Amino acid sequence: MFDRMRERFFKGEWRTSKPIIGLLALVVAAFFFILAIPNIQTQTYNLEKYGTAPETIRSPITIENEQKTDQQIREVTRAVDDRYTVSEDITEERISMIEEIFDVVEETGAEGDDAAGKEEQLRKVQALLSDEITSELPTEIFLPLLQADKEERETAKQFLIPSVHTALEDGIRAEDLPDAERNIHLKAEYSSVPASLKQVVSDIAAFGLVENSLYDPRRTEEAIKSAASQVEPIMIRAGEVLVQKGSTITNDIYEDLRLTGVLKEQRNLLPFLGLACFALLLGTIMYMESFRAVHHYGLSLSHLAITALISIFMVFLMKMISLYDSMDQPIFYLVPAATGAVLIKVLCRERLALVMAILYALMGCVLFNGQLSGTLNAAAGMYLLLSQLAGIFFLTRKKERLSIVKASAGVAITNICTILFFLFISFEKYTWSEVLLYCGYGFAAAMIAAVLTLGLLPFFETGFGILSDQKLLALASPNHPVLRKILIEAPGTYHHSVMVANLSEAACESIGANGLLARVAAYYHDLGKTVKPHFFIENQMGMKNPHDYMEPEESAEIIIDHPYAGAAMLEKENFPPEIIAIAEQHHGTTLLKYFFHKAQERRESVKEEEFRYPGPKPQTKEAAIINICDSVEAAVRSLDHPTADKIRSIVRSIMESRLLDGQLDDSHLTFNDLKKLEYAICETLQGIYHSRIEYPDTKQLVREAK
Incomplete structure (x- = not known):
């Protein structure tokens, strides 16, 4: 029951549900808000004038001491001479x-x-x-x-x-x-x-x-205003020590403590309101990009749920590390920031990964502020952002898991360069041992990111049914047991499937569909033929066709059953739902014309429904393309001398037939897509069936030489 509910939720039944997308974004924003409260909440103390400071107290905010500023202005203006x-x-x-x-x-x-x-x-x-x-x-x-x-x-x-x-x-x-x-x-x-x-x-x-030098009140007033404007405001900076531990709290110190809001009787709700607005803004950006990913790039809610979980994990990870961070010891260099961005790129899309990388960096600015209310750690935000961008851009071949390890090297170099930039432009002097230590933090962060990414990928793929490129590549291995089963039990079907895979991948890539998914699905789309392989012409190889001795209805029943038998076998082997769906849909509701006409020749009243596949029709672009390529490959293979014109004619005829029969109605293919598909399929077939030079018989050459 749970599996059915998960499938309904994650495979698109609520695919366009705005409330679900909004809820996921709201959960992430709320989680960040809760964890960031200590970073904006001012710690208060029960202090009295002329008492002793229990600890060293720093200002949590940057604020002007207006009283001291006014006093400074009065002193300056009193010193102004009359004009x-x-x-x-x-x-x-x-x-x-x-x-x-x-x-x-x-x-x-x-x-x-x-x-x-x-x-x-x-x-x-x-x-x-x-x-x-x-x-x-x-x-x-x-x-x-x-x-x-x-x-x-x-x-x-x-x-x-x-x-x-x-x-x-x-x-x-x-x-x-x-x-x-x-x-x-x-x-x-x-x-x-x-x-x-x-x-x-x-x-x-x-x-x-x-006496001709007369007092000028206007010029005197201007001089006073000019002198007052030159006075710099007396500021209390965030992080500035207000009172050292054990020091006496004088009137001036007590006033500074009151201004910065660290006295027990004071309570300021504005930081909470500001944090709520910031979290809401981040959640809104996440919602808008998630909604775009669903409607423009075809991501399911499972991808968005994964993004939300990764976001919660990254916020939690940054918060835990921030507890050990300080102004003297920047532990944020140890954050494996690239983990989240790389996971989202591999499991979802690169654009979504870029947007979330920016959001994680902004969150890091707050979480690594040393719990000084009103401050942001721009250095931490910059470091986290560059580390994530490096992970995204250095991961050029996300289909291979080894590329994640290779990308971690680029992340390590980026981390170290960023750390050196921070250290060398700082006014503080660092020893070489400190420089090496911080660079080691950056290298360790990159390696930890690679380990976490590789470790979490299987969890997300299995738990949410995500069909990643890595899983598809594993299924595409010739040594896969199911693929070997097809090769051994139905070699003709195996060869046919490989040809369909080549055609489908090229066709999908021409319109921006998932070529790898189409290739792998094509390998397994005819698995059902292994139940009765000799009833399919590509596996008969010199033997008599059993359909010649059967009733058309019996033959149709065997042929029609193979997509559903294959889907059942794939489901039993725990194959991804996308591949099972393509195996089930690759014939749609097409008509078995040969057996239908054969039945019509034998009797007058024949129901067309008995000779049609029950469906469903192809629901995705990949399924529709395999539907077309399956028929095209079989038709072209039957030609004695395939030429470019013959190939083009067959491809166009089959595509028009599928279109008129309504087989492509649910596939989201456009007419522009069909034009591109026709060209890509023809080009691939011409590359396969190109003209070859016919070499003369060797014995004939010997006789002619004599």
Whole structure:
């Protein structure tokens, strides 16, 4: 009963069932979620301020200490100086006033008479100067300028205006005024200004020098913001030691412990939500690729069940090894990562293996994070991915089990190269003994992967009824007891089966079907003829045909029985269901035309159903191709002189007959497939029955030589 249920489940009755595919993906995702919880769950401690740390505690996450960052920003901004802006309007105004003084003095001195009194000249100067000047400067200070000649006044002017302008351009704040006045006074003492005018020059300079560097709140605010933006956030890095074992827990340390969530009273559900989303994403990718594999590549649910079991095994294996992993000792180098990918490639398809390899690598990033919540081990993920890709790509001939061992050498080289890459780009210094140790891990991982793959293959093949290439090759061995039974008891049938196998394999490969399955199934498709071999023409070899002495119905019964007798014998020998099905279906529901017409000649009322095989019709491409090639080989073998045109005509005729009779309705063959099949079968037959040179009789050559 269990076998029947397993066959229904795994051989396609629920082949397109989305819920089953989704359930398998969900189981894998849930298993990963459960095992990965410790990797994202923060370990908490019951700690108090000023207590003693029971162990060295590291930060499980990377987080900013905003309090310390804000404190750093405040310190930096307090150190920012106020920003001032020099007023050009004030500068121009003061220079203009100084120029006005010299212009008025020059005008007064030019208009004034030498005999005029000093008082009169001073009154004129006071009257001509602006009130702003006269209100700040007493009129008497201009007397030396009036008494000086024009050249002396010009010398004083040429010194004073540039000096004041330069000082104002540099900007003068209130506290800088005394220094600015003193500087110009000192310069005047050592300048070419006449001695009689040096004091008045200093007085006018003191008048011209005013505060023109004004506080600029906008620029000051910009400077503060710029300084604040330059402050790097104070970060607590994942893996950073928060407190050493035995150390006192100060206020700052306690705050860091609180921020990183390691205190007992804190509970953060976000990591669980993140892990659930990640696991759901991985499960969705697995579901989509599995669904594609079923509908585009013809995989059964048994293949998907195997993929799910392999995935669970790989996750469990990585988790077990991760328990011994640490930041100082990267044990993930020992993971036999290629096991899962190679198994899926051998048992299922290469594309599915590639997708699952990526998923396993992503899972490894989480499982090998050293149980530091919020971190991923990218190095582990990269190593696992490259190891798996090496296993997939170096396994070029998956039909041979020895090729798995050969592929492990490529995996070992890839592992070692990846490990050396990690070690040599690291800032840490490794001794040569450590380098050799880690390379040994990589080599051991490759060898363990090969052993696990070879050991698990028979389990999956037997337990799930998977027909692998290795099993097919074993069945194709000429020394197989059943094949030898055909050879000994029905040699003609054996030869016919070998020819059909050659045709079927070439035909299948032309349309992308399973050529190896077709070849092996063709070897055994006529096993039922060994029950009564002499009733089949290829085994009669010089003896009389027993059908000449039998009723057509009796002959038809014997002929029709051979597919089902063969299927029963194969089932008894525990052959794969695919080969049993082809043996049972290889004649479909075709009509035994010879015996049917023979019966019609003897009586009028003949039921056609009695001369048709009961079926079923071919359900797969391989079964349909063997159905065609079986008839084609027998028909072409009956030709005395097979030519290319005759072969093509027979092939086309048989294919059209099968198509019109509905024998190909359930085989999923397309018209494009039929065109390719016709060409491939004709090419193969022409290679077998090509023209040969007819050599003359040896005795005739001797007589002609005499």
